[in-house]
Amino acid sequence: MKKRILVTDIDGTLSHGEEVHPDVAAACTRLRENGWEIMVATGRILATSKNHIKAIGAWLPAIVYDGARLMDPLTGKSLWEAALSSRAVDMVLTEGWSAPLELQIFTDEAAICRKKDKETRLFLTEADVPVYDNLQTPHVDERVFRIIFYGSEHEVLQLEERIGETLHDHVDVMRSGKNFLDVVPLGVSKGAALSHYVDQLQPGPEILVAAGDHCNDLALFDIAHLRVAPRDAVPQILERAHVVMPPAHAQGFVRLIDFLLSGHWTNSSRTKRVVL
Template identity: 40%
Template sequence: MKLFITDIDDTLSIGEAVADEVREACSRLRSAGWEIMVATGRTYSTARGHMEAIGVTRPSILYNGGRIVDPVGRPLYSRLMEENLANRILEYVWTLPLELQVSGDERISCRETDTQTRSFFANLGPIRLVTEPVVTEPVFRICLWMESRLMPEVEKDLRERFGREAEICPGGPQFMDIQPLGVSKGSALDRLLAELPTRPEVIVAAGDHCNDRELLRRADVAASPSNAHEALLREADLIIPPVSEHGIRALIDHILSPAFATAPFAAPGRRL
């Protein structure tokens, strides 16, 4: 078995449409005997279109590792945030100059003033508006959206206050993810691999930001777009074109080439 895993946002696609070139490349990859899965911070309802577009064949990772679902969306594993911790985090960030996005069981909660969150999910899934920093439903992760200049200070404060109880990880240039301790795309992949009779012959993973780091570290071949976070670029085996130039297609072209067949792990930092 050979396994290909990709992040969605800014790796597989920009927004909701997967390019035809990428769809076709994934079809060729499946025909060559590869298994495909996604690893994303999204809910199933917002990831479903992408999963169908590339034809996932294996369980996929949602909520940045908080949930694993089979190819048709049936939950196989879930890890929720402890309610008291979620309430304390919400209380702390409630008055900060940022937007909230609380991921529940296939439902997003936010405030009336969280316009970016409301705009993104307007046509993608149900939104529950909240008026006080108290959770009333299960929570997989709390995501914060803010001006990029605020990210370092907010991350530092969150780590000082909650770093022993939760994972604090930038999920994009303006996104900060907060999840239960030990939850990551990498730990979710560990769980999936532990259930297989043998480890895949080769694992190729692609991602663009810090919340992909643990996933890529577990892959035999780690690929990142050329505009990815610098931490990933320093560790990537392959640097692929940005998503606007269909980097996943370039990666798959390489995977299916004779060069990859003869030396899949060679030349760290190689640009495709």
């Protein structure tokens, strides 16, 4: 039997913060009871995604690290991954070292930062993620999957432009939120990781629905049969969405699931925009 798969971003799409609303969790249970399977595709690491995965029953392989890793949510085993080269890591860190932004370097379910990156240390420590805050120079020896710069939108945009101009042959750079700049290995994206998973399915899925709200979700839209965005998504996402749902703070995911269970996701839903 062909799978019906819903792939969703977490922050700003499924939920806000560290908890999934009970109504959203209940709706996801209804969806799974009707034969659908759920998959998360997030910039988070697996450790900080587990509460959301458990709440919605997303037991398909999890796309994490903004696509740099595909991981089994039950065992924590990496099923596929791509790391930044040591040279690329050094070049990115050197380029962004003096920017007035927080720095987060993600290794294998752990993070590296500087003493001054206080928000990074606080958030990840509260999530029980190992944080090593002894970075003093723009170099690390560990295997790195993703680098994040966090801070003012203006500074994020400036650094995005600089890295994009000077390092475009070495890394991919994208915004995963207004104040977040992600740097991943060249060719890596949520969409590339999803393609890797879908290509192994025999037969392929009957329907592949992707929901996202920011620029790092655009690659998911390239793969999906049906593209879904919350009303407060960035313009680049909204202009490509087949279905627009209420925002995460209004539990828009419940409306999406009601729509999917209604069966109105036929070809007609892809020729005329549906606003839920």
